Amino acid sequence: MDRMNIVIVGHVDHGKSTVIGRLLADTGSLPDGKLEQVKATCAKNAKPFEYAFLLDALKDEQSQGITIDAARCFFHTKKREYIVIDAPGHIEFLKNMITGAARAEAALLVIDAKEGILENSKRHGYLLSMLGIRQVAVLVNKMDLVGYSEETFRAIEKEYGDFLKGFNVKPDAFIPMSAMNGVNMIARSSEMPWYRGLTVLEQLDTFQHESSSEAYPFRFPVQDIYKFTEQDDDRRILAGTVYTGKIKAGEEVIFLPSKKRTRIKAIEEFNTPPKQEAAAGEAIGFTTETQLYIKPGELMVKAGDPLPAVSTRFKATLFWMGHDPLVKGKKYKLKLGAARVSLRLVEVLSVLDTSEQTLSSRKEQVDRHDVAECVFETSKPVAFDKAADLPETGRFVIVDHYEIAGAGIILEAFAEDRSILREHVARREQIWERSAIDAGKRAATYGHRPGFILIVGKVHTGKQMIAKTLEERLVQKGLKAFYLGISNLISGIGSELPTGGESQEEVVRQLGELGRIITESGQIFITTASDLDDADIETLRILNTPNEILVLNVGESQLDRVKPDLRFEPWSEVEEAIGRIFSWLKQKRIIPS
Amino acid sequence: MDTLKKLEAQSIHILRESYKEFKSLVMLWSIGKDSTVLLWLARKAFFGHVPLPLLHIDTHFKIPEMIAYRDKLAADWHLNLVYGENAAALAAKQTFPDGKVDRLTCCKSLKSEALKHTLSGEWPRYAFDHKLGSYVQEKNPQPYTGVIVGVRADEEGSRSKERYFSPRDKQNDWNIGDQPPELWHQYKTDFAPGTHVRVHPLLDWTELNIWEYIDREQIPILPLYFNNGKGLRYRSLGCYPCTGAVKSEARNVKEIIEELRTGKFSNIAERSGRAQDKEDGGGLETLRREGYM
Numbered sequence: 010m011d012r013m014n015i016v017i018v019g020h021v022d023h024g025k026s027t028v029i030g031r032l033l034a035d036t037g038s039l040p041d042g043k044l045e046q047v048k049a050t051c052a053k054n055a056k057p058f059e060y061a062f063l064l065d066a067l068k069d070e071q072s073q074g075i076t077i078d079a080a081r082c083f084f085h086t087k088k089r090e091y092i093v094i095d096a097p098g099h100i101e102f103l104k105n106m107i108t109g110a111a112r113a114e115a116a117l118l119v120i121d122a123k124e125g126i127l128e129n130s131k132r133h134g135y136l137l138s139m140l141g142i143r144q145v146a147v148l149v150n151k152m153d154l155v156g157y158s159e160e161t162f163r164a165i166e167k168e169y170g171d172f173l174k175g176f177n178v179k180p181d182a183f184i185p186m187s188a189m190n191g192v193n194m195i196a197r198s199s200e201m202p203w204y205r206g207l208t209v210l211e212q213l214d215t216f217q218h219e220s221s222s223e224a225y226p227f228r229f230p231v232q233d234i235y236k237f238t239e240q241d242d243d244r245r246i247l248a249g250t251v252y253t254g255k256i257k258a259g260e261e262v263i264f265l266p267s268k269k270r271t272r273i274k275a276i277e278e279f280n281t282p283p284k285q286e287a288a289a290g291e292a293i294g295f296t297t298e299t300q301l302y303i304k305p306g307e308l309m310v311k312a313g314d315p316l317p318a319v320s321t322r323f324k325a326t327l328f329w330m331g332h333d334p335l336v337k338g339k340k341y342k343l344k345l346g347a348a349r350v351s352l353r354l355v356e357v358l359s360v361l362d363t364s365e366q367t368l369s370s371r372k373e374q375v376d377r378h379d380v381a382e383c384v385f386e387t388s389k390p391v392a393f394d395k396a397a398d399l400p401e402t403g404r405f406v407i408v409d410h411y412e413i414a415g416a417g418i419i420l421e422a423f424a425e426d427r428s429i430l431r432e433h434v435a436r437r438e439q440i441w442e443r444s445a446i447d448a449g450k451r452a453a454t455y456g457h458r459p460g461f462i463l464i465v466g467k468v469h470t471g472k473q474m475i476a477k478t479l480e481e482r483l484v485q486k487g488l489k490a491f492y493l494g495i496s497n498l499i500s501g502i503g504s505e506l507p508t509g510g511e512s513q514e515e516v517v518r519q520l521g522e523l524g525r526i527i528t529e530s531g532q533i534f535i536t537t538a539s540d541l542d543d544a545d546i547e548t549l550r551i552l553n554t555p556n557e558i559l560v561l562n563v564g565e566s567q568l569d570r571v572k573p574d575l576r577f578e579p580w581s582e583v584e585e586a587i588g589r590i591f592s593w594l595k596q597k598r599i600i601p602s
Numbered sequence: 603m604d605t606l607k608k609l610e611a612q613s614i615h616i617l618r619e620s621y622k623e624f625k626s627l628v629m630l631w632s633i634g635k636d637s638t639v640l641l642w643l644a645r646k647a648f649f650g651h652v653p654l655p656l657l658h659i660d661t662h663f664k665i666p667e668m669i670a671y672r673d674k675l676a677a678d679w680h681l682n683l684v685y686g687e688n689a690a691a692l693a694a695k696q697t698f699p700d701g702k703v704d705r706l707t708c709c710k711s712l713k714s715e716a717l718k719h720t721l722s723g724e725w726p727r728y729a730f731d732h733k734l735g736s737y738v739q740e741k742n743p744q745p746y747t748g749v750i751v752g753v754r755a756d757e758e759g760s761r762s763k764e765r766y767f768s769p770r771d772k773q774n775d776w777n778i779g780d781q782p783p784e785l786w787h788q789y790k791t792d793f794a795p796g797t798h799v800r801v802h803p804l805l806d807w808t809e810l811n812i813w814e815y816i817d818r819e820q821i822p823i824l825p826l827y828f829n830n831g832k833g834l835r836y837r838s839l840g841c842y843p844c845t846g847a848v849k850s851e852a853r854n855v856k857e858i859i860e861e862l863r864t865g866k867f868s869n870i871a872e873r874s875g876r877a878q879d880k881e882d883g884g885g886l887e888t889l890r891r892e893g894y895m
Contacts, residue, residue: 104783111785237651292614
């Protein structure tokens with residue numbers, strides 16, 4: 010049977026739970042005896058029965074008397090089955106409302122005819138549009154309390170319709186009704202002969218499933234890369250969910266931000282006949298013709314399709330749910346598709362008061378429950394689309410102290426910049442305490458200039474052997490060289506790092522700062538690192554300012570824009586490699602000829 | 603995509619996300635239809651492999667066919683299967699079938715307590731050795747901090763409020779009022795040290811979806827779910843002293859689907875054969891707060 014998720018939103022006490030209770034009861038979707046049982050409990054406790062009590066599946070919810078979470082209930086019409094998500098109307102539970110609404114394809118927004126349009130009526134209306142829910146019916150509830158007055162109904166219809174028009178939302182219907190009395194819920198009633206529209210249930214059945222996003226450009230965030238060798242499986246599979254579009258075996262793909270290209274070799278799925286095409290919505294896997302050095306978090310797109318933006322800066326509309334405000338100078342975690350990078354707030358452009366629809370541009374931070382337009386900068390380039398073009402790859406969440414604290418949609422991509430890092434370095438250099446011995450004096454004494462030699466490439470390619478031999482040869486010549494094993498950094502200074510994606514970023518940062526200090530001391534600093542990309546090298550380069558960084562690559566390169574100063578084959582002959590490095594250090598006038 | 607395909611994709615996405623994000627991850631396998639579908643979905647998610655351990659809490663009162671089926675699938679599918687138990691309560695016969703405690707206390711002790719201490723690694727775990735074909739005690743059991751569980755929202759009230767990724771604090775507490783937001787394929791995957799997470803990939807599935815999927819994928823399922831010839835079948839499996847059969851003529855998966863579609867059971871709770879739920883008004887909710895899954 011066909012199924013649709015719908016959400017019921019609206020201000021607290023405007024009757025959402027009653028609407029759901031009615032839908033469950035009147036469509037015969039309650040377990041036998043449930044209605045009687047709840048009525049009996051009410052009688053026992055001498056309180057009047059309400060349909061809303063049917064939903065109170067949990068004890069503490071009954072004691073609080075408000076819906077605290079987006080609970081799911083099931084009911085069905087002749088046409089299909091519905092999962093109705095009851096989103097709480099209380100402001101404290103706005104993140105639950107978001108969770109509920111984000112799962113829905115259509116929304117019923119309930120407004121109390123007597124109380125009229127209140128703060129959360131507006132806020133919820135705004136958030137529905139931000140969440141991308143296009144099908145909305147507004148239920149003007151409790152019409153019995155206003156004597157089923159057409160005038161009251163039309164006034165709300167006008168005022169709320171105008172409000173929604175402000176951000177391009179046009180509701181599918183306004184329905185005057187009374188959930189408590191079952192008026193215009195399932196059956197049309199005689200109380201409002203002036204209303205000729207659909208009942209709530211009829212309206213639900215007119216909602217359409219979201220049209221498939223297969224026609225859009227192909228977007229596949231690489232969730233993970235598997236190589237399970239058990240039972241002689243030698244496939245290296247890119248796993249993930251196709252967000253939009255479709256792709257066939259043999260077609261050319263591009264990974265972003267790394268810009269690597271290859272072709273789809275096969276579409277992988279377990280226990281299904283072989284298939285030639287994968288389309289939007291499928292959780293699937295791909296093998297590629299060449300085994301590229303890419304990481305989870307990249308976005309795989311189809312060559313020839315409109316490309317997403319790749320940048321470190323963008324403008325977004327954001328909804329903030331965090332206990333602490335969103336502030337400048339603090340590091341957050343961005344989750345966009347499969348990408349996870351750190352993120353900082355650059356600027357608050359405006360904060361929207363959803364209830365009044367006014368803009369405040371004088372705010373420096375974003376508080377809980379604010380909707381704001383902001384500019385963000387990430388620590389590394391991310392691939393994304395403008396939400397207006399492709400909502401699926403144009404939206405993100407922000408993690409603050411382990412919690413999803415913000416959700417946003419991207420309005421515009423800005424040119425890539427590392428302004429926050431550069432500002433940091435500028436500040437650092439400004440207050441840098443200089444010793445009595447300047448760089449020139451040091452170089453003259455030591456007989457060479459300082460340098461940061463970074464050897465990158467895949468693991469197990471012989472990087473360390475080159476690095477250690479280089480240190481040895483330099484020291485043998487009386488030069489001041491120092492090799493740092495990256496694991497010494499990680500298990501020492503970096504031992505308090507979180508595990509997972511962010512830790513690599515932090516290691517890179519520490520390495521950059523350390524490079525700055527060691528090169529300041531006049532030494533030749535040598536280290537090795539695996540899995541570094543363009544952005545990491547850029548970070549190191551900026552952090553190491555004003556001193557130089559020299560990049561050596563061993564084996565297949567992960568780099569695109571950054572051109573290594575020297576390249577070596579994996580497990581090159583060491584003495585030959587050292588010879589090349591020496592002549593190049595001489596050429597760069599780091600060591601004397 | 604039809605409903606089943608969408609549900610499958612969503613569950614697979616969640617399984618992959620948890621495998622990516624959590625280092626110490628385990629999947630609970632009760633041997634019932636739901637967690638067996640979950641296990642099948644793991645094979646789908648990981649392309650025929652199951653790269654994470656499966657944990658079964660053995661109360662030693664399970665219907666015997668369940669254990670035989672468990673061990674057969676473990677061998678056939680190359681599963682890393684582990685079981686745990688409340689050895690002390692079993693030895694002291696502190697159980698409902700032994701007449702010493704009531705049903706809820708028995709459940710709490712043989713399931714919730716056993717689960718809690720098996721997850722933490724405090725109590726012994728026994729892993730299936732594929733060469734020996736039998737169970738061997740794990741040498742150095744480490745705590746599991748991510749637990750994948752096959753609960754469904756339509757089963758019962760308290761389950762309808764779960765998240766796909768549901769944090770539990772150090773005391774195992776579930777703070778229903780302050781759950782993380784979930785939207786746009788993004789879940790709470792960042793955790794402070796000491797907290798752990800339960801992952802619920804089947805949250806949006808219904809009992810009928812489960813059977814339709816078993817049928818579509820031809821997932822091997824225990825015959826206990828079918829009419830035993832006496833017009834009775836199990837709709838939900840558990841310990842034999844507390845699990846009752848329902849009246850049904852359904853003899854195979856297709857007939858169960860037909861039966862469910864007629865709405866025959868639509869007004870009878872799926873767990874109605876599970877006696878522990880009825881001990882007080884909120885039996886299962888109380889159990890769940892204390893760690894029952």
